[in-house]
Amino acid sequence: MSINEPQRRNPDLLLKKASKEGRGKLTIFLGAAAGVGKTFAMLENAHERQAEGMNVLIGWVETHGRRETEELVAGLPRLAPKLLEYRSKQLTEMDLDAIIAQHPELVLVDELAHTNVAGSCYVRRFQDVEEILNAGINVYTTLNIQHVESLNDIVEQITGIKVRETVPDSIIEQADQVQLIDIPPEDLIKRLKEGKVYVPGQVERALRNFFRPGNINALREMALRFTAHRVDQQLNEYMHDHAIEGPWPAAERIMVCVSASPFSAHLIRVARRLAQAMKAEWYAVHIATPRSTPLTEKERERLARNLHLAEDLGGKVRSLSGHDPAEELLTMAHAENITHIVIGKPQQNRVWEWLRGEALVDKLIRKSGGIHIHIVRGKKDQEYAPRVKTAVNPPQIFWSHYAGGLAMMGAVTFLSWFLHRELELVNIAMLYLLPVLVSATRWGRGPSYATAIATVVVFDFLFVPPRLSFTVSDIRYLWSFIIFLLVAFVAGGKAERLRHEARFAQRREKSTWSLYEFSREVAAQVDLDAVINGLAQRAYQALDWAVVVLLPNQYDKLEIKAFAGPDGSGRTVVSEPSECAVAMWAYEHGEVAGRATETLPAAQYLYLPLKVHGRVIGIFGMHMVEKKLTTEQWRLIDAWTSMAAIAVERIQLAQKASQAVLMTESERLRTALFNSISHEIRTPLATIIGSIDALLDRTIELPRTGQYELMANIKDGAIRMERVVNNLLDTARWESGAIQVKKDWCDIGDIVGASLHRLKDSLDGRKVRTDIPESIPMIKGDCVLLEQVLVNLVDNALKYSGENSIIDVSALKEEEKVIVSVADRGIGIPDKELSNIFQKFYRADNAKAKSGTGLGLSICKEIVEAHGGVIWAINRPNGGVRISFSLPVEADKKPADSK
Secondary structure, three states: OOOOOOOOOOHHHHHHHHHHHOOOOEEEEEEOOOOOOHHHHHHHHHHHHHHOOOOEEEEEOOOOOOHHHHHHHHOOOEOOOEEEEEOOEEEEEOOHHHHHHHOOOEEEEOOOOOEOOOOOOOOEHHHHHHHHHHOOOEEEEEEEHHHEHHHHHHHHHHHOOOOOOOEOHHHHHOOOEEEEEOOOHHHHHHHHHOOOOOOHHHHHHHHHOOOOHHHHHHHHHHHHHHHHHHHHHHHHHHHHHOOOOOOOOOOOEEEEEOOOOOOHHHHHHHHHHHHHHHOOEEEEEEEEOOOOOOOOHHHHHHHHHHHHHHHHOOOEEEEEEOOOHHHHHHHHHHHOOOOEEEEEOOOOOHHHHHHHOOOHHHHHHHHOOOOEEEEEOOOOOOOOOOOOOEEOOOOOOOHHHHHHHHHHHHHHHHHHHHHOOOOOHHHHHHHHHHHHHHHHHHHOHHHHHHHHHHHHHHHHHHOOOOOOOOOOOOOHHHHHHHHHHHHHHHHHHHHHHHHHHHHHHHHHHHHHHHHHHHHHHHHOOOOHHHHHHHHHHHHHHHHOOEEEEEEEOOOOOEEEEEEEOOOOHHHHHHOOHHHHHHHHHHHHHOOOEEOOOOOOOOOOEEEEEEEEOOEEEEEEEEEOOOOOEEHHHHHHHHHHHHHHHHHHHHHHHHHHHHHHHHHHHHHHHHHHHHHHHHHHHHHHHHHHHHHHHHHHOOOOOOOHHHHHHHHHHHHHHHHHHHHHHHHHHHHHHHHHOOOOOOOEEEOHHHHHHHHHHHOHHHHOOOOEEEEOOOOOOOEEEOHHHHHHHHHHHHHHHHHOOOOOOOEEEEEEEEOOEEEEEEEOOOOOOOHHHHHHOOOOOOOOHHHOOOOOOOOHHHHHHHHHHHOOOEEEEEEOOOOOEEEEEEEEOOOOOOOHHHO
């Protein structure tokens, strides 16, 4: 019966109780360390429940001799412990059977992380508590923060002590209530010195190790954070279950609205100061709407700077999209339980707000509910200086575009002049819209506006009465001109906007595709060189600049690991001492440096650190021609370096994991080797020493037959030891490649005969039946090594078969190979282990009673495979094992008569 299976009571009765009562409620009294008063607080609460009329029972409480605790225990019914015998000692443990049988409303179980005495129904006390809860009984229990499973490694890092007894987080998550019991470190140390926590002999050692003030403060903070996280989680679950929109100001959270405005930097700093004063988390949120996109080059650069500023100041950056910014902001505020929103005061006048609709600020105030809205007056703050200088591409004027628009207008004019008798003025005006729209879609807003103005002038001069004059006879034509210009301007502006959006989408698609291709290349890569070479090549293709990747060596000095460029001159440049110094500065400080920055700008390369989790793992350098990067170039490089850093760390971690596996496997093999050798050598060595002692003992007169038997024992032991040593040496030589197969023509019958002759002492009268047909062709191989294979196989058959059983050695030719088999009628091998018996040091479970190192068959496998053959094992139908190996027959085999 498993030690984890209940063995006490009728399970049907237990299930009926559990279904009738339901699951009990669990309350955990959590403390930072022993001695903070968890048990005392648990007992006080139990007295209150008893005063309310609840049936309370103490299942297990550790008083540790504390007078105050024992006084509280005295007032509550206490269950007698169960006696268990362990290693001839009588030990006490909680009586789970009695608790279930009495079925109180509330049971007190101290020290939830306790490991039960061997022989208990469960290994751990928290398993006892789970069964008590399943029986419908409420439980009060105590726990220290260092016993929480997920915090175990952090506790070890802080205290230097590995806590062995831990409680799964799932148990704590099921608790209905967690009460934090906390006292100042000074009071806890005072209690220790007064002997209220440990006996006097343990106090000084505890104060020097676990209970140092720094450790206590760290554990207190962990306990406080753990409890606060749980309370926050419970609050969110309660709000969700009761459909409460919130937010509730249980914990302050701040959100600042960020845009491409030059005032956003000021808002970000205001939000940072507000969050610092409130000790609160804060978010920087940008909402992209159809009306706000596409941004101009300068606006995109400013937005990127603002978001970088928020990141550098510790904010959590979010970028959202939607048609209504106010709705998106409030949706995120409710989802993240935001309590304060910081937004800039509108700069537009009332007329503009009336035209655009309700202002964002007004809508937020109207719909905010319980969220505080902080409206900050716009202040043009000094724009955030980025780490890398980015360039805004200035608009270029191409006079050919203007000439093209005017040329199309001239063509329409020429056509309209010859057809003006057949066309109405309105038709001519519509024809004049064509060059305006074409200019807008092809060349942008400027040429379209110039074409529109020129069109109105030409249209008025040539077609509006009186012709060939700028005078307008009918005032209605003036309104037509104004409407024409408005239509042309709106259509031209919209057309250029669409063209700009299309061009921006193409650039973004190109960047996204480049990132996708690079991510696909590195996703399955396990070769570090391939990843960094792919990064360098992709960056070079996109930027047309020489790119270098530098990684630290074992001495923490940077080395060039990948380079991509038009020629080798860029690699020569980065190898110069001055460039190496700049790269090393960027690596040591974790900041960008070199060209286009304010740090060592005289360098020819821009050096960016490859960072993962705040740790620099390498440097990415670019041989820049210009002194600035465009915003798109910087974003693309930033994304590439982040992805490359993650890929490099993944490969390095995989390499470390592989090394750890190899070390574990090496340790396993070393342990198996030592265990096997110690047994295999100790037994024959003991036989040899015992026999020699008997021969040297002058007080005993041995007859000649006795002396002969003792000397035979010495010889057998020496042969056995020799075989062990030879197997070890052969294994080492095969792994090191020291053994060379020297092939020559071999006769299988001769090899079998030589093998049996070597084993004549081990055979000791055992019957070996051979079946070697004369038609078996000669094979080309190393006769000495093949003889070793047969010696190991026959020796293996002798060892695992009965003393009177027959061993069969046979050979046959099958197609272009010779198959040699050794069969016994012994204990056999379990089918699931047949494929493993040729591994080093592997021994089947039913063979461990026999002596052996587990190397003989693995050596056979090495020798056979070195000859181009295959070895395998099968169980015989009537018992025993047949081990066979095949060897290829050479095409130029030697004639049978020359054997």
